[in-house]
Each structure stands twice: as structure tokens, then as C-alpha cells.
Amino acid sequence: MPTIGCVQAFQQKALEMSAATPAPEEALPRIRKTATRLADGRELLYFDDRNFAADRRNSIDRRRLPPQAASSIRRFDRLLGEWVTIARHRQTRTYLPPDTECPLCPSTPSRPTEIPAEDYDVVVFENRFPSFSSATSPGETTLPEEAHPFFASDVGRGRCEVVCFTADHSASFSSLSLQRVRTVVEVWVDRTRELSRLEGVEQVFCFENRGREIGVTLSHPHGQIYAYPFVTPRTERMLENARRYHREVGGNLFADNLAAELASGRRIIATNEHWVAFVPYAARWPLEVHLYPRRRVPDLPELSEAERGALAHLYRDVLRRMEALYSEELPYIASWHQAPVRRDRDLAYLHAEIFSIRRAPGKLKYLAGSESAMGAFVSDVLPDEVAARLRDVDGSTP
Amino acid sequence: MPTIGCVQAFQQKALEMSAATPAPEEALPRIRKTATRLADGRELLYFDDRNFAADRRNSIDRRRLPPQAASSIRRFDRLLGEWVTIARHRQTRTYLPPDTECPLCPSTPSRPTEIPAEDYDVVVFENRFPSFSSATSPGETTLPEEAHPFFASDVGRGRCEVVCFTADHSASFSSLSLQRVRTVVEVWVDRTRELSRLEGVEQVFCFENRGREIGVTLSHPHGQIYAYPFVTPRTERMLENARRYHREVGGNLFADNLAAELASGRRIIATNEHWVAFVPYAARWPLEVHLYPRRRVPDLPELSEAERGALAHLYRDVLRRMEALYSEELPYIASWHQAPVRRDRDLAYLHAEIFSIRRAPGKLKYLAGSESAMGAFVSDVLPDEVAARLRDVDGSTP
Numbered sequence: 150m151p152t153i154g155c156v157q158a159f160q161q162k163a164l165e166m167s168a169a170t171p172a173p174e175e176a177l178p179r180i181r182k183t184a185t186r187l188a189d190g191r192e193l194l195y196f197d198d199r200n201f202a203a204d205r206r207n208s209i210d211r212r213r214l215p216p217q218a219a220s221s222i223r224r225f226d227r228l229l230g231e232w233v234t235i236a237r238h239r240q241t242r243t244y245l246p247p248d249t250e251c252p253l254c255p256s257t258p259s260r261p262t263e264i265p266a267e268d269y270d271v272v273v274f275e276n277r278f279p280s281f282s283s284a285t286s287p288g289e290t291t292l293p294e295e296a297h298p299f300f301a302s303d304v305g306r307g308r309c310e311v312v313c314f315t316a317d318h319s320a321s322f323s324s325l326s327l328q329r330v331r332t333v334v335e336v337w338v339d340r341t342r343e344l345s346r347l348e349g350v351e352q353v354f355c356f357e358n359r360g361r362e363i364g365v366t367l368s369h370p371h372g373q374i375y376a377y378p379f380v381t382p383r384t385e386r387m388l389e390n391a392r393r394y395h396r397e398v399g400g401n402l403f404a405d406n407l408a409a410e411l412a413s414g415r416r417i418i419a420t421n422e423h424w425v426a427f428v429p430y431a432a433r434w435p436l437e438v439h440l441y442p443r444r445r446v447p448d449l450p451e452l453s454e455a456e457r458g459a460l461a462h463l464y465r466d467v468l469r470r471m472e473a474l475y476s477e478e479l480p481y482i483a484s485w486h487q488a489p490v491r492r493d494r495d496l497a498y499l500h501a502e503i504f505s506i507r508r509a510p511g512k513l514k515y516l517a518g519s520e521s522a523m524g525a526f527v528s529d530v531l532p533d534e535v536a537a538r539l540r541d542v543d544g545s546t547p
Numbered sequence: 548m549p550t551i552g553c554v555q556a557f558q559q560k561a562l563e564m565s566a567a568t569p570a571p572e573e574a575l576p577r578i579r580k581t582a583t584r585l586a587d588g589r590e591l592l593y594f595d596d597r598n599f600a601a602d603r604r605n606s607i608d609r610r611r612l613p614p615q616a617a618s619s620i621r622r623f624d625r626l627l628g629e630w631v632t633i634a635r636h637r638q639t640r641t642y643l644p645p646d647t648e649c650p651l652c653p654s655t656p657s658r659p660t661e662i663p664a665e666d667y668d669v670v671v672f673e674n675r676f677p678s679f680s681s682a683t684s685p686g687e688t689t690l691p692e693e694a695h696p697f698f699a700s701d702v703g704r705g706r707c708e709v710v711c712f713t714a715d716h717s718a719s720f721s722s723l724s725l726q727r728v729r730t731v732v733e734v735w736v737d738r739t740r741e742l743s744r745l746e747g748v749e750q751v752f753c754f755e756n757r758g759r760e761i762g763v764t765l766s767h768p769h770g771q772i773y774a775y776p777f778v779t780p781r782t783e784r785m786l787e788n789a790r791r792y793h794r795e796v797g798g799n800l801f802a803d804n805l806a807a808e809l810a811s812g813r814r815i816i817a818t819n820e821h822w823v824a825f826v827p828y829a830a831r832w833p834l835e836v837h838l839y840p841r842r843r844v845p846d847l848p849e850l851s852e853a854e855r856g857a858l859a860h861l862y863r864d865v866l867r868r869m870e871a872l873y874s875e876e877l878p879y880i881a882s883w884h885q886a887p888v889r890r891d892r893d894l895a896y897l898h899a900e901i902f903s904i905r906r907a908p909g910k911l912k913y914l915a916g917s918e919s920a921m922g923a924f925v926s927d928v929l930p931d932e933v934a935a936r937l938r939d940v941d942g943s944t945p
Contacts, residue, residue, distance in 0.1 A: 226829035233829040234925045280925040299807035356916035364913025382922035390628045409697035431624035431631040484920030515762025518754035522882030524780035527632045527678040
């Protein structure tokens with residue numbers, strides 16, 4: 150694992166960039182990155198933008214924590230050709246604590262949390278209940294695996310990080326300032342770059358689960374990053390189709406799909422110089438928006454400064470539009486599809502897929518037999534109509 | 548669509564079979580099948596076993612129903628290579644009615660339901676809010692589709708049926724008599740056979756969604772049957788892997804997997820002469836049991852009489868074991884994986900996959916970012932331990 154210094158080349162670059170870009174809100178904010186360790190050895194990184202001068206190095210985690218969980222295992226499903234991960238220690242993870250016991254709020258003298266500092270801007274730390282980790286010994290807590298060739302397994306090596314977007318417990322991603330969204334983009338870039346360098350990591354996945362309805366156990370605004378030791382099944386399938394398309398038709402499947410959506414225009418909901426947001430033609434979810442850069446890049450670190458700035462605008466805009474459709478808090482999953490770390494980087498096309506299971510006020514879409522058992526999605530709404538609604542709402546305020 | 552007579556060769560065969568098989572409980576019950584139509588033209592089929600002599604032909608649906616919904620459409624997702632179905636009329640389907648307004652209970656003189664008769668044993672009828680139907684004109688209710696080659700669509704032709712297992716509103720599948728389970732097996736066989744003959748149907752899927760936690764909107768014990776106009780994505784993927792396995796290794800992937808599970812024994816939970824129930828090595832769900840016949844057959848109609856009788860036993864036994872693990876009602880999905888109607892019948896292996904999202908008392912497994920966006924399942928439980936628990940509980944009583 151690469152060592153992370155307290156004041157970095159990264160920050161130096163930030164200082165340089167902020168002078169070069171024109172629109173001050175979109176400009177790369179000054180970010181100070183500070184690395185520390187929690188009581189059980191997990192890494193924690195402060196990304197300070199508001200309190201740029203703050204020195205977080207002296208905030209020490211004084212909790213007595215049990216040792217880090219043993220690693221997970223992964224088993225290969227021969228029938229579907231997919232890895233399934235088993236992380237037993239997650240069964241006892243923190244579950245819907247009251248707001249006064251939120252582990253993602255800053256620490257106070259009387260209540261230490263996961264974040265030792267008494268304030269923070271954006272903070273990233275290794276998940277205490279990780280699906281993947283750098284622990285290498287699953288032996289203590291699991292049965293010995295079987296030797297039969299049908300039963301292939303491996304250690305669930307990788308890394309799972311939590312990204313707290315703000316110290317404000319009651320905020321949401323869509324209520325963040327544009328500058329903070331820009332910082333979060335830079336954090337995704339930094340983490341994708343760093344985690345891609347870890348031994349055995351094949352794909353880095355930045356995402357946000359929001360809402361109790363989809364199982365979120367902590368309401369503090371936060372996202373997650375999974376560094377998988379394999380290329381995920383949905384990415385594998387998209388790449389297979391992109392490979393076949395390139396061979397049979399020529400061109401890039403994702404790029405041609407984006408061009409087709411732009412040419413049609415029916416499902417486009419918002420665009421700017423560098424990004425396009427649309428409801429896909431064959432959307433699976435009652436609310437689903439895909440966000441593509443106009444220029445194909447494999448992953449977030451490959452975005453230019455201008456593209457990152459423009460992303461902050463449109464990403465927040467899309468979330469606000471989606472949330473404006475219902476008066477209830479919107480449960481959603483926001484997911485970044487990035488190229489595998491080591492292959493198919495010429496085929497993949499970085500994009501975000503943001504979707505919700507809300508299908509009507511008070512009603513949710515559930516994945517029942519057809520979806521869960523057969524993979525055959527049945528939607529109750531026409532994507533073109535959803536796009537029209539999202540186009541018409543105001544994305545300028547949270 | 549084939550015409551269905553009121554007294555059939557099927558019934559004749561039933562009468563013949565019941566004398567030939569030894570164990571009276573497993574024997575094919577006498578079943579009388581009676582076909583009728585509902586007020587809006589939908590077909591309804593009575594399968595009487597208890598009231599074999601009952602003549603249902605005179606029960607007439609006197610409701611004034613609006614015309615049947617227009618057909619759904621399906622759109623092809625080029626990135627994933629999968630069909631997504633859009634059935635807008637389902638947005639207004641009946642949603643959690645009180646027990647006194649259950650549309651699946653028998654009719655009374657003052658309250659007509661979907662089933663005109665005042666009693667029934669098992670009844671099958673066309674879903675009033677179908678994902679697929681024989682309607683051919685989606686034009687009235689949807690936008691005209693687009694001509695661009697990236698936007699391929701078709702009518703959602705097919706058929707969706709509801710199967711009421713009993714007139715008893717408060718029963719469950721696991722509380723049915725063995726004779727009634729045997730009747731339901733025969734109904735699945737009959738419907739698979741009939742629906743496979745419909746023009747354009749490519750796969751028949753018998754399943755049961757149970758529990759409000761997975762979105763079931765009617766609590767009356769019932770299952771469903773979907774006759775899809777395409778081979779479903781999960782089946783496609785399994786068949787691709789089976790094809791590759793046959794080419795590279797030889798043999799049948801499903802059969803060799805079953806043999807491996809039997810040789811290991813660790814995850815077997817119950818067996819009989821004709822069937823094996825096990826928790827799969829790489830189970831995705833916190834509770835998941837697969838049920839395979841020892842002899843490979845492509846679909847339910849290909850099962851022998853003895854295999855059908857033995858299935859009734861083990862299927863109910865598995866459900867009872869799963870339900871015995873928790874005091875709360877268990878939400879589950881029970882799904883039949885059958886071969887496509889027209890191809891790959893030599894590769895496919897009929898089996899049931901029964902799974903639940905219950906991961907602990909009061910806690911559910913949700914499909915969040917990793918599962919829904921990336922297709923990468925992370926489970927909190929070790930399949931081998933779940934199997935041990937299911938082996939140890941009593942499956943003899945509901």
C-alpha cells in the first residue's frame with residue numbers, strides 16, 4: 150500500500166489549478182489532505198476545504214476498539230460465472246443508531262466517534278465492517294474451504310471505505326455547496342487513483358446508498374467506495390457487449406448509445422458543455438438517470454479539470470431534480486461505473502447511474518420473482534415520460 | 548391459443564394414474580379442470596381436487612369490468628443485452644387491500660371477486676394487470692417507438708396468470724395438505740405445457756412471491772406464472788455457462804454441480820428418492836435453497852408421476868424448514884427454473900430456487916449499491932452454516 154503523506158503533491162497541484170480555471174465556483178478548491186490511523190489501525194483521511202488551515206494531525210482516536218475483523222471470503226458461482234462474497238462479521242454491524250449516537254458525526258469530548266476530530270469537511274476512512282479488506286486470513290472464523298474443483302474460493306482481499314460528505318448530520322448530498330461537491334469529486338478521483346494501485350484490486354466503485362428503504366443503516370450523509378478483487382458481474386456483461394459491438398459494428402457501444410440518446414433528445418434531462426444526463430431508453434428503475442461525459446474516459450482520474458468542475462454542477466442538479474419529484478425523502482443509489490483497473494480500459498466508458506425504487510408517493514418498486522430470480526425487469530413507467538418530468542422540475546435548489 | 552374443454556383428457560389421465568401409484572398421499576389426485584371466462588374476457592380455470600364433483604361452469608362473473616389493459620412493451624437494453632418490459636397499467640394495480648376486500652377469496656352474493664364461484668380448490672386466471680398479455684396493440688397508451696437501430700422494441704406479448712393455492716385466505720403454501728401441494732404441482736405442469744404452446748412464448752416461469760417485505764400486494768396465498776416472449780437474462784447466462792462447460796469439460800454443468808454438492812454433503816439439507824435440496828456453495832441470499840430432481844429433465848411436464856409425488860413432499864418440507872428458522876412470517880421468493888421452450892433443452896436442468904431476504908430477526912438483506920448497480924452480492928452468512936441450521940429444524944409441521 151502506498152504511503153500517504155500529510156501534505157501532498159496532490160494539494161500542491163490543487164493550489165496551482167485554482168488560479169488557472171475561470172469560474173470560481175467550479176474551480177478546484179484548495180484541499181488539504183491529512184492521513185491518520187484509528188485506534189484499531191484503520192486508515193482515516195481528512196480532506197479539508199473549508200477549514201483549509203486546520204491541522205487534523207493532533208486529533209487522536211482514544212477509543213478501545215476490538216481488533217479489525219478477519220477478512221471475508223469469496224466463492225465462485227459456477228452456474229452464473231460470478232463471484233459471491235461472504236462477510237460474516239457484517240451480520241453484527243451498527244444498525245440504525247439514534248441520531249445522538251451517530252458514529253459519523255465529529256467526536257465531542259464526551260462521545261468519541263469514528264472521526265476523532267471535533268469538526269471536519271470531508272473525511273474518508275476504512276469501513277469497520279468491510280466486505281473486502283487487506284486482512285489475509287479468513288481461517289479463524291470460517292470453515293476450511295473444499296478442494297473439489299467445483300468449489301473455488303479466495304480471500305476477499307480489497308478495501309472498503311466510508312466517505313462522509315459533511316459534518317452536518319442532517320444534510321444531504323443535494324444540499325451540499327457546489328464547492329463541497331467539487332471536493333467530493335476530487336476525493337473520488339484521489340481514492341480511485343490510490344485504490345487502483347493496491348495489489349489485487351481489479352475495479353474501484355464509488356457509490357452512495359441513501360434512505361432506510363434500501364437498507365441504509367446510518368443516516369449521516371455518506372457514500373462508500375469498494376475496491377473489488379474482481380471485475381463486477383454487471384461491468385463484465387457490459388464489456389462483453391461492448392467487445393462484441395466493436396468487433397461486429399465498429400465504434401464504442403457506450404459512445405454510440407450516448408450519441409443515439411442525444412440524437413433522439415426525448416430522454417435527455419440536462420446537459421452542459423462536458424456532461425449529458427438522460428433517462429436510458431430501457432430504464433429498469435422507476436427513476437433512473439445516467440450521466441455521461443461527452444468525451445470517453447475510462448475512469449474519474451482521467452477527467453480533465455474542466456470536466457470535473459462541470460460534473461459537480463450536473464451531478465447535484467440531477468439529484469435535486471430527482472428529489473423534487475416527491476415530497477418524501479427519496480431513497481436512491483448513485484453509482485459510478487469505472488473501467489477495470491487492468492484491462493478493457495479502451496472499451497469502458499466512465500458514467501454514473503443514479504436510480505430510485507420510489508415508483509409513486511408511498512409506493513416502492515420491489516425486486517420480486519421476475520427481477521430477482523430471472524433478471525427480467527418489469528417497470529411500471531415509461532422512461533420518456535419520466536424524462537419529461539425530470540426536465541420540467543427545477544434543479545437549482547435542494 | 549388452444550381451446551380448453553371442460554372435461555379433458557388430462558382428467559381422464561388423472562383417474563387412470565391414481566390407481567397405479569402405491570403411496571396414496573403421493574398419488575396424483577383426481578382433478579377436475581373447468582374453464583370459464585371473466586367479465587372482461589380473461590380466462591379462468593378451476594382445478595378441483597377436494598370438491599371433485601363440483602360443477603363450476605354455472606358460476607358467472609357478473610361484475611362490470613373495464614376492458615382489458617393494452618399490452619405492455621419491451622425495450623432492448625443494448626449495454627446489457629437484456630429486454631426490459633414496461634407495463635404502465637400496472638402502476639394502478641390493486642395495492643394492499645384489507646382482508647375483507649381480498650380479490651382472491653371466493654365470491655359471496657354481496658361481494659363478487661376475481662373468482663366467481665363461492666368456493667374453490669385451486670384456481671388459475673389471467674392477471675388483470677399483466678406484465679405480458681395477448682393484447683397486440685400498445686399504440687393507444689404509449690408514445691410511438693423510435694426508428695433508430697439503437698432503440699429496439701417490441702410488444703410485450705405473452706401471458707401472466709395468477710394461481711390461488713386455496714380458498715383459505717389465511718393459509719400459506721407450507722400449510723397446504725400434501726394432496727393439495729400435489730395438485731399445485733399438476734397445475735404447474737398443466738400451465739407450463741399449455742403456455743409453452745402459445746405463439747411467441749419462449750420461457751414459462753412458475754413462482755411464488757410471499758410477504759409484504761418483498762412487495763406482495765395481496766396476502767391471499769397465491770403464486771404466479773409468467774410466459775415470457777424471450778429467454779430471461781439469468782437463464783441466458785446459466786445456459787451460456789452450461790454451453791461453455793459442455794464444450795470445454797464435457798458433461799452437464801448443472802448435473803455436475805449437483806453431483807459435487809452431493810459428494811460434499813456439507814450443504815445438503817434434505818433428500819428423497821427423486822429430489823435433493825441444498826444450500827448452494829455460493830448462495831447470494833441469507834436463506835437460499837435449491838431443489839433439483841436427481842434425473843435431469845428440462846421442465847416440469849417432463850417429470851414422471853413418481854418424481855411429481857416426491858416433489859410435493861420435499862418442496863413443502865423445504866418451505867417448512869425455512870419458515871421454522873424465524874418466528875416472524877418469512878418473506879420469500881420460490882422460483883422454477885425451466886428450460887426455454889424452443890432451444891437449449893438438452894443443456895437446461897429443471898430446478899427450484901427458493902430464497903428469502905430475512906437475514907436475522909427483524910433484519911432484512913437489501914440489494915444496495917454493490918448488488919443493484921454492480922451485480923456483486925455480499926452475503927452476511929456462511930452457506931454451510933445456514934445448511935446446518937436447515938438440516939436441524941423440523942420440516943414435518945407447518
